[in-house]
Amino acid sequence: MLLVGGLALLKAIDDGWTAWDAFQATRTLADPQASVEEQRAAAANLALTAALEAAEPDDLLPVGLPRDDLVRLGLVGSVRDAGDGIKNIxxxxxxxxxxxxxxxxxxxxxxxxxxxxxxxxxxxxxxxxxxxxxxxxxxxxxxxxxxxxxxxxxxxxxxxxxxxxxxxxxxxxxxxxxxxxxxxxxxxxxxxxxx
The missing domain is CATH 3.90.1530 (Conserved hypothetical protein from pyrococcus furiosus pfu- 392566-001, ParB domain)
Incomplete structure (x- = not known):
């Protein structure tokens, strides 16, 4: 019973993390005060969310591991840091x-x-x-x-x-x-x- 509860918790964390990041990215894209850098990072975040969630094989299992979320955060960080001409402008x-x-x-x-x-x-x-x-x-x-x-x-x-x-x-x-x-x-x- 404890194992089933733990697996359900991991699945909820994985799905919740993805949903929260997608929600925040959508808000950033709709914010007229958001910088170009923030909007590019948000757009990359949404695109990566869709691609990585579609390719995630553990969605068929009763447990979800946030591997895709960790990869996505690393890639979005790279987009955010790319280009001195964009950063913080x-x-x-x-x-x-x-x-x-x-x-x-x-x-x-x-x-x-x-x-x-x-x-x-x-x-x-x-x-x-x-x-x-x-x-x-x-x-x-x-x-x-x-x-x-x-x-x-x-x-x-x-x-x-x-x-x-x-x-x-x-x-x-x-x-x-x-x-x-x-x-x-x-x-x-x-x-x-x-x-």
């Missing part, structure tokens, strides 16, 4: 992010980007894909989001397009602490050299 409404500086130059240091208005126009017209622009780095201070990359933020605001972002590292924040010169909590910024 998401998009945000540029009006939800504040400026760290009180003023910026109208011209980018990278001459290929030109001016703030040049980049904004290329974004609006589709000549530049937002994902081709390096993500801005943001941090949260007292519940407010601030960027270390003020010119790009201004260009995306002018273009009216969501901006790619990632969280700034502690090293970046320490190295660029000098940028926090805003005198109005980052709500506006002065653009120097603008015609």
């Amino acid at each position: 998401a998009r945000i409404d540029p009006w939800k992010v504040r400026f760290s500086q009180d003023s910026i130059s109208y011209h980018f240091k990278d001459k290929a980007l030109g001016t703030i208005d040049d980049l904004a126009e290329k974004l609006r017209s589709g000549k530049i894909n937002p994902t081709d622009v390096p993500p801005i780095r943001i941090t949260e201070i007292d519940g407010k989001l601030f960027t270390l990359d003020n010119r790009r933020l201004e260009a995306f605001r002018r273009a009216g397009i969501e901006i790619p972002f990632r969280w700034a590292t502690p090293e970046e924040l320490a190295r660029e602490q000098w940028k926090f010169t805003t005198i109005n909590e980052g709500s506006t910024i002065i653009v120097r050299g603008q015609p």
